[in-house]
Amino acid sequence: MDSTNENTGIAKRSGIKPPSNFSSIASPPRVLGELHDAGMNARSAMLPPAGIKHKPSGLPEPAFKRKTLAEQAAEPYNRKLVAPPITRPVTNGVKGTMARGMAAPTSRAIPKNTSRHPSASALSGSVGAGPRIQSGTTRPKSAYGQYGGHARSKSQNPSMRPATAMRHREEDDEEQEAERKDFYNERMEAMERDFRMFKEQIEGDVRQATDYKESIQQLQNRVTELEGIRARLEIVNKGLESELDDTRSCLKSVKLELEMNQQKHSYEADDLRRKLRNEVDDLESRHRKDADRMQREREEAESKIRKELETRIEKLLKEHSEELAVLRKKLDADSEAERTRRTKETQELEVEYASRLRTAALDAGVKQREAQLLQGELTNVKSELDRERNLKTGLQTQLTEATTTNLTLSATNKAMKEKIDFLESDSQAQSQAFNDLHRRMQEAIEAAERAHDKLRQEETLRRKLFNQVQELKGNIRVMCRVRPTHDSETDPAQISFPDNDTDSKEVSVLGPSRQSAMGKDTTAAYSYSFDRVFGPASQNGEVFEEISQLVQSALDGYNVCIFCYGQTGSGKTYTMSSIDGMIPRATAQIWDEAQRLQEKGWRYSMEGSFIEVYNETYNDLLGRSEDLDKKKVEVRHDTAKKQTLLENAVSVMLDGPHRVEEILDTASKNRTVAATKANMRSSRSHSVFILKLVGTNEITGEKSEGTLNLVDLAGSERLEHSKAEGARLKETQNINKSLSCLGDVINALGSAKEGAHVPYRNSKLTYLLQYSLGGNSKTLMFVMVSPLQAHLQETVTSLKFATKVHNTHIGTAKKQTRT
Numbered sequence: 001m002d003s004t005n006e007n008t009g010i011a012k013r014s015g016i017k018p019p020s021n022f023s024s025i026a027s028p029p030r031v032l033g034e035l036h037d038a039g040m041n042a043r044s045a046m047l048p049p050a051g052i053k054h055k056p057s058g059l060p061e062p063a064f065k066r067k068t069l070a071e072q073a074a075e076p077y078n079r080k081l082v083a084p085p086i087t088r089p090v091t092n093g094v095k096g097t098m099a100r101g102m103a104a105p106t107s108r109a110i111p112k113n114t115s116r117h118p119s120a121s122a123l124s125g126s127v128g129a130g131p132r133i134q135s136g137t138t139r140p141k142s143a144y145g146q147y148g149g150h151a152r153s154k155s156q157n158p159s160m161r162p163a164t165a166m167r168h169r170e171e172d173d174e175e176q177e178a179e180r181k182d183f184y185n186e187r188m189e190a191m192e193r194d195f196r197m198f199k200e201q202i203e204g205d206v207r208q209a210t211d212y213k214e215s216i217q218q219l220q221n222r223v224t225e226l227e228g229i230r231a232r233l234e235i236v237n238k239g240l241e242s243e244l245d246d247t248r249s250c251l252k253s254v255k256l257e258l259e260m261n262q263q264k265h266s267y268e269a270d271d272l273r274r275k276l277r278n279e280v281d282d283l284e285s286r287h288r289k290d291a292d293r294m295q296r297e298r299e300e301a302e303s304k305i306r307k308e309l310e311t312r313i314e315k316l317l318k319e320h321s322e323e324l325a326v327l328r329k330k331l332d333a334d335s336e337a338e339r340t341r342r343t344k345e346t347q348e349l350e351v352e353y354a355s356r357l358r359t360a361a362l363d364a365g366v367k368q369r370e371a372q373l374l375q376g377e378l379t380n381v382k383s384e385l386d387r388e389r390n391l392k393t394g395l396q397t398q399l400t401e402a403t404t405t406n407l408t409l410s411a412t413n414k415a416m417k418e419k420i421d422f423l424e425s426d427s428q429a430q431s432q433a434f435n436d437l438h439r440r441m442q443e444a445i446e447a448a449e450r451a452h453d454k455l456r457q458e459e460t461l462r463r464k465l466f467n468q469v470q471e472l473k474g475n476i477r478v479m480c481r482v483r484p485t486h487d488s489e490t491d492p493a494q495i496s497f498p499d500n501d502t503d504s505k506e507v508s509v510l511g512p513s514r515q516s517a518m519g520k521d522t523t524a525a526y527s528y529s530f531d532r533v534f535g536p537a538s539q540n541g542e543v544f545e546e547i548s549q550l551v552q553s554a555l556d557g558y559n560v561c562i563f564c565y566g567q568t569g570s571g572k573t574y575t576m577s578s579i580d581g582m583i584p585r586a587t588a589q590i591w592d593e594a595q596r597l598q599e600k601g602w603r604y605s606m607e608g609s610f611i612e613v614y615n616e617t618y619n620d621l622l623g624r625s626e627d628l629d630k631k632k633v634e635v636r637h638d639t640a641k642k643q644t645l646l647e648n649a650v651s652v653m654l655d656g657p658h659r660v661e662e663i664l665d666t667a668s669k670n671r672t673v674a675a676t677k678a679n680m681r682s683s684r685s686h687s688v689f690i691l692k693l694v695g696t697n698e699i700t701g702e703k704s705e706g707t708l709n710l711v712d713l714a715g716s717e718r719l720e721h722s723k724a725e726g727a728r729l730k731e732t733q734n735i736n737k738s739l740s741c742l743g744d745v746i747n748a749l750g751s752a753k754e755g756a757h758v759p760y761r762n763s764k765l766t767y768l769l770q771y772s773l774g775g776n777s778k779t780l781m782f783v784m785v786s787p788l789q790a791h792l793q794e795t796v797t798s799l800k801f802a803t804k805v806h807n808t809h810i811g812t813a814k815k816q817t818r819t
């Protein structure tokens with residue numbers, strides 16, 4: 001065994017590792033016993049540390065080769081120079097080596113030949129100078145190296161040493177021996193310390209090994225248990241396998257049986273099929289025969305019935321013709337009798353006429369004779385000429401009268417003749433039917449009159465109830481509409497409609513992110529409720545359905561004001577004035593309704609105007625475009641009638657729904673022309689479409705006067721956001737002013753008592769709408785919302801304003817009717 005390995009083995013034991021091979025640890029007592037023995041023999045058995053063996057540190061060597069006297073004589077001072085060996089470095093070297101050895105981790109793998117069976121020579125040789133002496137050739141040269149010999153050479157060649165020198169030498173040796181003993185003692189102590197430590201470690205290892213052994217024992221028990229289970233399972237498995245085999249053989253026999261049965265069944269089925277086919281053939285032939293027979297019977301029956309029917313028809317025809325002949329005879333007799341009666345009547349009338357004619361002719365003859373007599377007397381009596389002349393005039397007058405009577409009689413005669421003709425051509429039943437018809441017609445006329453009366457009463461009642469419904473809904477209503485995003489718009493805001501499954505009334509907006517005092521980004525969700533909320537998918541038709549009742553109110557004689565509020569691009573113009581917007585739809589509805597009401601006696605006149613409020617001046621959008629900013633439009637109020645009058649503004653009679661298209665076209669063109677001068681005119685001004693509706697009822701004498709105002713407000717963006725300058729700044733200021741005045745007016749209407757001051761005059765817009773905002777009117781505001789994140793701040797501001805308006809309660813509207 002190499003001493004270096006031994007040292008390394010010992011040094012490694014301090015780093016305790018669990019044994020990889022439990023069987024080797026299973027018998028620690030033996031190993032320990034051996035180690036203990038070795039420990040007991042430590043002084044003699046322990047090997048010197050490798051460091052000592054190999055270190056060229058000038059250790060005191062146990063023996064060295066002596067020089068000859070001649071050599072010593074030649075070098076008198078050499079001894080002094082080399083002796084005595086320094087013990088300090090040796091001790092330090094040993095200690096250092098031992099310390100290093102102890103500090104190094106202790107390996108569990110102790111070489112067998114050293115730990116288990118240390119031979120006596122190994123143990124005895126492991127400590128002391130023996131090994132060093134043997135391996136003296138490998139040792140580096142010491143201070144004694146100059147003598148060129150080894151300690152053993154001393155005994156091998158003693159005769160070479162002189163007696164005095166020997167004595168000196170022995171003294172030196174004794175000294176060295178003492179030093180060496182000290183060194184070995186120290187070393188032994190160190191080794192004993194190391195050994196104690198080593199023993200403690202080994203004891204710890206033994207305890208650990210015992211733990212391991214216990215756990216191994218437990219594991220072995222568990223393995224035994226599992227083995228038992230496995231054995232039981234194997235038995236069960238075997239049982240199951242045998243059962244499986246039984247089942248398999250059983251299945252085989254069943255399969256065989258099944259196949260046999262199948263074969264048998266197929267034979268039987270074939271037999272049955274054959275039998276069935278034969279039966280079917282039999283039945284078919286029988287059926288065919290039956291069918292032929294029945295066909296024959298049917299044909300026979302048919303021909304018999306036909307014959308019978310023919311005979312019956314002939315008989316009936318005969319009877320009928322006889323009846324017809326009788327009837328004809330009777331009719332002829334009746335007509336003959338009627339004709340005779342009529343002829344008799346005619347003859348009687350003719351006789352009467354002839355007698356009257358005769359009487360008249362006789363009268364005429366008498367008168368003529370009288371005239372002749374008088375004429376004879378005239379020639380005889382000249383003095384009576386004048387009287388005679390007068391008489392003659394009288395007689396002539398009588399003659400004229402007689403002629404007139406004659407003519408009258410002729411006319412009567414003619415009428416009588418016509419009556420006779422009428423009587424001849426018509427029967428009494430006809431005149432009766434005519435009388436019935438006349439009577440029923442009279443009754444129908446009376447019923448129609450009554451129905452009309454009822455209808456009129458109901459129309460009045462409907463208007464009353466309709467208004468009550470409107471009042472219940474509130475005279476100022478607010479609806480919200482969010483327009484859809486366009487393809488080019490990429491960053492939509494987070495707007496949701498929590499109740500959009502039915503009639504949506506809520507809109508929720510995720511507000512802009514703000515920094516809290518702690519520097520955190522927070523976003524708040526804002527919810528707003530209105531009378532109705534329209535999402536991006538809603539169409540103008542759907543929106544109009546909600547306002548159509550208000551439009552109806554204008555026809556019934558109320559002032560109605562519908563306006564769109566919102567920032568630029570939020571969809572105000574689209575909602576109000578697009579081709580299917582509120583203005584065309586409202587006018588079309590009014591036109592249709594006016595037509596319908598005609599049958600109830602109502603006649604309406606409709607007059608439309610379109611006014612723009614730009615920079616606090618009124619412009620006529622229906623006038624000539626070149627006059628737009630020049631012609632001064634004046635607004636006057638008739639306080640008695642509570643009516644607004646427009647001076648210098650064109651008003652167009654609405655004689656059909658098509659007319660409104662022309663109005664919108666003209667207004668749009670005028671604004672476009674103006675836009676070239678002052679940039680985006682439509683966004684920078686308010687436009688008000690005013691439709692005056694005057695209705696009169698010819699039957700009841702009622703009269704109604706209503707006004708429908710449809711207002712497209714200018715963009716509501718705030719001044720600080722618009723970054724406007726110059727002309728734009730002025731526009732923005734004016735817009736802001738008029739919108740804030742609108743808010744003030746609504747606020748005042750909501751909070752003021754009746755008769756209190758409302759600041760209509762503070763802006764041109766509110767002044768124009770004076771009689772359409774407030775107690776005597778119905779108002780609806782659309783707050784239009786842009787769906788973009790960039791417009792979020794404006795959206796929230798608009799929604800807040802709308803909420804304020806929504807919370808305002810304006811007094812009851814009054815109908816403007818006169819009787």
Ligand SMILES: Nc1ncnc2c1ncn2[C@@H]1O[C@H](COP(=O)(O)OP(=O)(O)OP(=O)(O)O)[C@@H](O)[C@H]1O
Nearest residue numbers: 483484567568569570571572573574575682683715
């Ligand atoms: N409900 C909608 N459906 C489809 N497109 C819409 C809708 N609302 C608005 N738009 C479109 O959005 C754009 C802006 O709308 P619009 O011009 O009506 O806004 P505005 O509020 O009137 O703006 P301005 O104040 O500038 O007049 C238009 O192109 C319009 O066609």
